[in-house]
Amino acid sequence: MNKSSFGTHFTVTTWGESHGKALGAVVDGCPAGLSLCEEDIQKFLDRRKPGQSRYTTARKEGDLVEILSGVFEGKTTGTPISLMVRNTDQRSRDYGNIAYSYRPGHADYTFDAKYGFRDYRGGGRSSGRETIGRVASGAIASKILDSMGISFCTYTKSIGPVSISKFEPEEINNNAFYMPDAAAAAKAGTYLEECMKNQDSAGGVIECRISGVPAGLGNPVFEKLDAMLAQAVMSIGAVKAVEIGDGTEVARSNGSSDNDGFHMDNGQIVKTSNHAGGIMGGISDGSEIILRAYIKPTPSISQPQDTVTSQGEDISLEIHGRHDPVIVPRAVVVVESMCALTITDALFVNMTSRLNRIQEFYSR
Numbered sequence: 022m023n024k025s026s027f028g029t030h031f032t033v034t035t036w037g038e039s040h041g042k043a044l045g046a047v048v049d050g051c052p053a054g055l056s057l058c059e060e061d062i063q064k065f066l067d068r069r070k071p072g073q074s075r076y077t078t079a080r081k082e083g084d085l086v087e088i089l090s091g092v093f094e095g096k097t098t099g100t101p102i103s104l105m106v107r108n109t110d111q112r113s114r115d116y117g118n119i120a121y122s123y124r125p126g127h128a129d130y131t132f133d134a135k136y137g138f139r140d141y142r143g144g145g146r147s148s149g150r151e152t153i154g155r156v157a158s159g160a161i162a163s164k165i166l167d168s169m170g171i172s173f174c175t176y177t178k179s180i181g182p183v184s185i186s187k188f189e190p191e192e193i194n195n196n197a198f199y200m201p202d203a204a205a206a207a208k209a210g211t212y213l214e215e216c217m218k219n220q221d222s223a224g225g226v227i228e229c230r231i232s233g234v235p236a237g238l239g240n241p242v243f244e245k246l247d248a249m250l251a252q253a254v255m256s257i258g259a260v261k262a263v264e265i266g267d268g269t270e271v272a273r274s275n276g277s278s279d280n281d282g283f284h285m286d287n288g289q290i291v292k293t294s295n296h297a298g299g300i301m302g303g304i305s306d307g308s309e310i311i312l313r314a315y316i317k318p319t320p321s322i323s324q325p326q327d328t329v330t331s332q333g334e335d336i337s338l339e340i341h342g343r344h345d346p347v348i349v350p351r352a353v354v355v356v357e358s359m360c361a362l363t364i365t366d367a368l369f370v371n372m373t374s375r376l377n378r379i380q381e382f383y384s385r
């Protein structure tokens with residue numbers, strides 16, 4: 022089965038290929054009454070748009086969103102919201118030499134192994150452009166969350182060997198990499214220049230901090246909130262690992278330093294630290310949710326690479342299309358969008374967790 026849908030009550034289906042007529046998403050389960058216009062969605066799409074710096078692909082894609090349904094007189098109607106972005110700058114001829122060969126690091130071989138037929142133009146359905154539908158629907162989820170006091174701070178923590186050494190949130194939108202540290206951003210630029218000179222690419226780490234999430238979201242067994250977030254973020258192309266809180270560092274920690282203590286603060290239960298990253302036993306604990314996504318280097322590089330054709334011939338492949346030397350900056354808003362979709366869905370699912378709340382709701 023071709024699983025293109027995500028979510029239980031707030032459901033998103035993405036559709037389209039990188040070189041087809043258009044891409045988009047259908048959002049089903051958005052409550053009626055949310056003020057929504059194309060600008061709300063465009064702001065998010067502009068954060069993933071190519072051509073914003075010399076480190077993102079030179080393709081001039083307008084990526085302008087059209088809302089086709091589900092909004093009337095500026096408000097959502099409770100019916101499916103269909104979102105579309107037309108493909109306007111796709112040069113299929115760039116992809117001629119990969120029609121019958123498998124690009125290393127891409128889904129070409131595995132897609133053929135599964136379907137026996139593929140749209141080779143720019144990766145088709147497996148292209149980074151598929152994330153347009155995720156970001157467009159993530160904008161709607163974020164607007165719902167914002168109205169409930171839930172907010173996101175998402176940024177680049179590292180590119181290649183260059184990591185941030187300070188956190189200045191006002192700096193995030195001042196550099197091409199969305200790094201909260203201007204000096205680290207400058208070093209990342211120098212590192213990427215070197216990669217580009219060597220016809221190579223780099224990876225990096227994105228951190229997403231979610232504030233205002235109430236305690237109680239998620240489930241104790243299979244649909245743990247951390248598992249749902251990890252699944253959502255790992256479903257983004259090029260994401261190779263996801264961490265919550267202290268992540269893999271916990272393996273080197275001790276119980277005495279890893280456990281987050283509790284204390285009372287003005288009648289509220291709060292934690293004394295947040296090693297768990299805001300989720301315990303699969304359920305949000307009311308503190309900030311902290312997630313990191315590890316992104317691999319852009320697989321399309323113009324260095325010659327060993328590969329084979331679909332006819333089984335060994336060849337050397339050079340990829341000459343237009344590709345980012347690093348995916349990380351454009352994936353920042355994609356990671357944030359997948360987290361927003363997950364938290365929105367978890368909020369909606371959680372509405373049926375207590376009988377007294379259902380009784381209260383229907384007795385109004």
Ligand SMILES: Cc1cc2nc3c(=O)[nH]c(=O)nc-3n(C[C@H](O)[C@H](O)[C@H](O)COP(=O)(O)O)c2cc1C
Nearest residue numbers: 126127128147148149258259319320321344345351
């Ligand atoms: C926002 C975004 C943009 C991407 N842009 C490119 C690109 O320009 N060139 C490229 O080779 N891969 C790009 N990718 C990554 C590939 O789509 C991905 O690595 C490939 O489909 C293989 O999937 P996997 O890395 O998850 O195994 C992009 C991914 C994302 C999320």
